Amino acid sequence: MDKLKTGIGIEDCSGCGACQSVCPQKCVSFEKDQYGFNKPKFSDKCVDCGLCARSCPQNAANLSRLEFKRPEGVYSAVSKSAEILAESSSGGAFSEIAKVFCDDETVIFGAAFDGDFSVKIDCVEGLNNIAPLRKSKYVQPEPNIAHARAKEFLKKGRRVLYAGTPCQIAALRLVLGGDNPNLLTLDFSCHGFGSPMVFRRYIEEKQREFSKKIVGFSFREKARRGFNYSVTSTAFLFEDGSRVVNFKDILYKGFVRAFFKCDACSKCPYARGERISDITMADFWGIEFMDSSLQAGKGVSLVLANTKKGMEIVEKLKDSMSIKEREFSPSVKKNTPLISPVKASPFRERFFESIKTDTVENSIRKLLPPKTLKSHILRIFYLLPVRMQIAMTKFVRGLARRK
Ligand SMILES: Cc1cc2nc3c(=O)[nH]c(=O)nc-3n(C[C@H](O)[C@H](O)[C@H](O)COP(=O)(O)OP(=O)(O)OC[C@H]3O[C@@H](n4cnc5c(N)ncnc54)[C@H](O)[C@@H]3O)c2cc1C
Known part of the structure; x- marks a missing residue:
């Protein structure tokens, strides 16, 4: 297969937008592939300067230019604010880190929903405006020149907090050409992006089902059944102000099984124990079995402090979060992307073939394995109180x- 100007095959592109950020000719645009993922297109204004290839985080030649660090500290962390816990996917690490790093002038980059349920990497100024960036959106963002904007802010001497997937953070480091004392980077354990096209179609299907307009969506709903159930629970917010919680959301099941996962994410070079950001955040799965004294019901963050900067921030989190130091290996045991990339489902092609003629919901249902006795027992088990x-x-x- 032909290589892109960035030096990689098109299937290896995660759509981070670094090439667009650095192109002096402004010749990079993005278009959707057949699965709905954003892939770059280079116009004939390209002068082959090679800048995009040197900024591409998926180009293997660039990996040696990035500093991968083994975490210096591993922690469980739970925000002491009930409000932040409720509005976050895990234990609220993102918001609490922002609180200790940012002042009213700090620029904070993260992912927000756009009006039409696409996701974009956006920036806000000051902590008071952070709400749209909170919570996981398990969808590939529409590429833009966020990395170039962050570079501009840093050039002007502004402080920048940049949160994103590991490949987005690697892209930022390559675009900047190194670190900056005014920059703090946060990445997270990343299962990989879901297809924006599949997500948008699912929202349309649900609008038809409920016969009302959906104006908000939460991928992680833990208010009613707690943290462990938040991996299958989503919430729809409708135009008339009503809210529906879906405890066994079918889209989520398809996402977790990687039926509509970005092809590049299956070979992610950043899904490993050595990290490229200052701090890595994740869901602390299994913490209730490691430490029964911890109140895990509303969400627990796994926090990896990877650099000196990251360690200094974690030190300051101790007032606003319940923090405990942990061992690396047992903490990441249930968190595959901190060990190796999550592979796409062998049913991926069948899923995309199926949605040509059927709904997203039916296409996922058809491919889910039949329920076994074990799955019924596990379902009842997770409904029991944690104790x-x-x-x-x-x-x-x-x-x-004993056996
Ligand atoms: C695509 C994706 C896959 C993930 N896979 C895993 C996983 O397998 N295991 C695991 O433990 N954790 C995973 N996470 C991370 C986890 O869901 C939480 O986001 C993380 O633990 C931080 O939660 P929090 O409570 O600290 O704060 P939250 O407020 O929930 O923080 C969410 C952070 O993620 C950023 N973000 C949200 N969506 C996107 C996006 N599409 N692109 C870039 N940045 C985004 C937000 O800007 C914010 O900084 C994933 C997140 C995403 C977006």
């Missing part, structure tokens, strides 16, 4: 040891 789950796990482990 009972822990007691039962200890009991079963005890039985297994």
Whole structure:
């Protein structure tokens, strides 16, 4: 297959937009591929200067120019603010880190929904405007020149907090050509992007089903059944102000099974224990079994402090978050993307073939494995109070040891 000007195959592009940020000829635009992912297109104004190839985080030749760091500190962290916990996907690390790093002048980059349910990398000034950037949107953002904008702010001496996927942070480092004392970077454990086209079609299907306009969507709903259930629970907000929580959202199931995952993410060079940001955030899956004294029900962040800057920030989090130091290996055991990339489903092609003639919902349902006795037992298990789950796990482990 032909290579892009960035030196990679088109299937390896994650759509971070770094090439567009650095192009002096402004010859890079993006168009959707057949799966709905953003892929770059280079106009004939291109003069082959090679800047885009040197800024592309997916170009293997650039990996040696990035500094990968083994985390210096590993922590569980839970915000002490009930409001922040409720508005965050995990334990609220993103908002609490922003609180200690930012003042009213700091520029904060993150992902926000646009009016039409596309996702964009946006920036806001000051903490008071951070709300749209909160919470995970499991969709590929529409590429823009966010990296170039961050570079401009830093050039002017502004402080910048930049949160994004590992590939977006790697792109920023390549665009900047190194670190900057006014910059703090946050990435997260990343399963990979879902297709924006699939997400938009799902929203349209749900609008037809409910016969009302959807004006807001939350990929992670933990208010009613807690953190562990937030990985299958979503919430729709309608124009008339009503809200519907979907405890077993089918889109989420398809996302977790990687039916409509970005092809590049299956080979992500950043899904590993060595990190390229100052701080890595993640969901702390399994923490309730490691430490039953922790109140895990509303969400717990796994925080990896990867640099001296990151360690200094974590030190300052101790007032606003309940923080405890942890061991690396047991903490990442249930968090695959901190070990290796999550592969796309073998049913990916069948899924995209199916949505040509059927709904997104039906196409996911058709490909889900049939329910087994084990899956029924697990479903009931996760409905039990956490204390009972822990007691039962200890009991079963005890039985297994005796055998
Ligand atoms: C596509 C994707 C896949 C993920 N996969 C995993 C995983 O497999 N395991 C895991 O433990 N955690 C994963 N996460 C991270 C996790 O869901 C939480 O976002 C993270 O733990 C931070 O939560 P929080 O409570 O600190 O704050 P939150 O307020 O929830 O912070 C969310 C942060 O993510 C940024 N963000 C949201 N959507 C996007 C996007 N599409 N592109 C770039 N940045 C975005 C926001 O700007 C914000 O900085 C994923 C996130 C995304 C967006």
